[in-house]
Structures are given as C-alpha cells and as structure tokens.
Amino acid sequence: MLLDALLLSIIIGWIRGGSLRRFVNFDLKLPLLFIMAFVLQFLIPQIVAFFKLGEDFLPAVKHGAFFILIFTYVLLIIAVILNRKNKYFLILGLGVFLNFVVIALNGGMPVSLEAVLRFGSPEAALRIKQSFDFIHILMSDGTKLKFLADIIPFPTLLPFGMSLISIGDIFISLGVFLVVQNQMVYVGKRRFEDKKKKPFAKH
Numbered sequence: 001m002l003l004d005a006l007l008l009s010i011i012i013g014w015i016r017g018g019s020l021r022r023f024v025n026f027d028l029k030l031p032l033l034f035i036m037a038f039v040l041q042f043l044i045p046q047i048v049a050f051f052k053l054g055e056d057f058l059p060a061v062k063h064g065a066f067f068i069l070i071f072t073y074v075l076l077i078i079a080v081i082l083n084r085k086n087k088y089f090l091i092l093g094l095g096v097f098l099n100f101v102v103i104a105l106n107g108g109m110p111v112s113l114e115a116v117l118r119f120g121s122p123e124a125a126l127r128i129k130q131s132f133d134f135i136h137i138l139m140s141d142g143t144k145l146k147f148l149a150d151i152i153p154f155p156t157l158l159p160f161g162m163s164l165i166s167i168g169d170i171f172i173s174l175g176v177f178l179v180v181q182n183q184m185v186y187v188g189k190r191r192f193e194d195k196k197k198k199p200f201a202k203h
Helices: 003-015 018-026 031-051 055-082 087-106 113-119 122-129 167-197
Strands: 110-113 136-138 152-157 160-163
Touching: 003 167, 018 167, 031 055, 055 087, 055 110, 087 110, 087 167, 110 113, 113 122, 113 152, 152 167
Parallel strands: 110 136
Antiparallel strands: 152 160
8 A cells, every 4th residue: 555655646746746856855864764664574574485484483483573573663663753843754653653553462463364365365365374474463352453453445556456454554655645745746836936935135
C-alpha cells in the first residue's frame, strides 16, 4: 500500500501542476533512516529465503527477524521525531506507532489465515502458516489488539489485486501521500507567490 500511495501521490501532484524537482529542496532530516527501515523490512523474508534455512533453524531465525523488524520501526520512529515540524510526518508517525505496538505485543503483525486465503494468494497463506513469512503471524484467540492487525482488504495497484492492511498502514500511506503533495505542489506554489509579493530592493 505504501508504494501505491507514493505512486498515486506523484501522479496526482503532477496533474495538479507539481514538480518532482522541488524534492531537491526538501528539508528531510536523516533520510537514510527511512531508507534503511524500508529496505530492511523488504529484505527480511528475501534473505531468509535466499539462504534456504531448514526448520531446525526456524526458531532462531524467527527471533532474529522479529528483532530486526522492531529495529526498523525504531528507526522510523526516530526519523519521524526528527522531522516532526512537518505536520504530515505526524500522521505518518501515528501509523508507524500503531503498527509498532501491535507487532511488539504479538511477535509479528497478526493476520487472519482465512482472510489471506480469501483476498491474498495460496502461496502467501502457506508462508504464514509455516512461519516462513517472518513478518506476519497467524491471528489466534490470544492475539492482542486485533483491530490494529492486517484485517482490512484493500485493492493494490502494483501488482493488481487485493491485500490486507492495518489501520497503521492507512495512516502511514496517508502521511506519505500528504508529504509528497505538500512538497510537489503547495510548497512550490507558496515560494512562487512569495517571490511575486517581495518588493524590489532599493538602490
């Protein structure tokens, strides 16, 4: 959903007359924290799949993957705090915090196997069921804060289909969408208007 929000925001920003060139002047503090967090989240299942570790290593790998996942959310929370002067980052930060809480309390992002089978793919359901997903866990009666879990079906642009998202994902995507819109359109528009209103210097 995050990629969808980013792509959609760029397209809408362009339609509204915005420009990606304005990101050159984007006052984003420590962007490397955002990059590291999202890259690590993407790589967690990829790295494990690459090494093809057997089930004997599964408990240790699960613990390691969980701590890496928590670490990525810590990086995101720090990044949001550093950029808190931008009000739209606070929306993004709320989503990060909600996901962080439910993941920390349950050892991963809870997801319903029935919902995955209905809206996802059999392959995704099998990975979660066999604990080879390393980010999601099966929802059970003991799951805490179920309303914050991946329980909301949502259509995806890339690839086309349906996925399950959380309330936190919605806030994160909304925050990303508004940050991009503000930078592409509003910020540049205000700068242009300010230049027009600025009086000529007296010589």
